[in-house]
């Protein structure tokens with residue numbers, strides 16, 4: 001029954017939404033994305049939501065990938081009324097509290113992009129968690145105006 005077999009195969013494909021979620025140990029990485037860069041912008045940023053399904057804290061301690069010369073963990077802070085970025089050594093992911101990496105907050109900083117980030121593309125990044133270990137994820141590039149989870153801010 002080749003037609004039935006084909007239908008069965010299609011039904012077994014994972015839903016599209018799941019293609020952008022990743023899991024390593026107790027850590028789920030939801031919807032990793034980066035904003036498309038304009039022209040020759042030297043740097044980019046990537047965002048995602050980290051969810052710890054375990055019962056003790058884990059820490060994102062590193063990120064690496066060929067898309068940029070190096071990838072740092074960054075946070076935004078207000079200093080004297082000016083928004084500034086600084087590198088952090090780790091990002092704590094506590095059980096039961098989704099950790100949001102989003103514009104204006106924590107992010108992965110892609111320093112010295114090898115090529116502009118084009119909308120619709122994606123690139124691999126390897127994340128390292130202290131407990132859960134390493135996982136390679138695909139970061140999807142969204143339009144320059146994209147915000148987190150469709151919020152209009």
Ligand SMILES: [Cu+2]
Pocket residue numbers: 045074075085086107108109
């Ligand atoms: Cu940054």
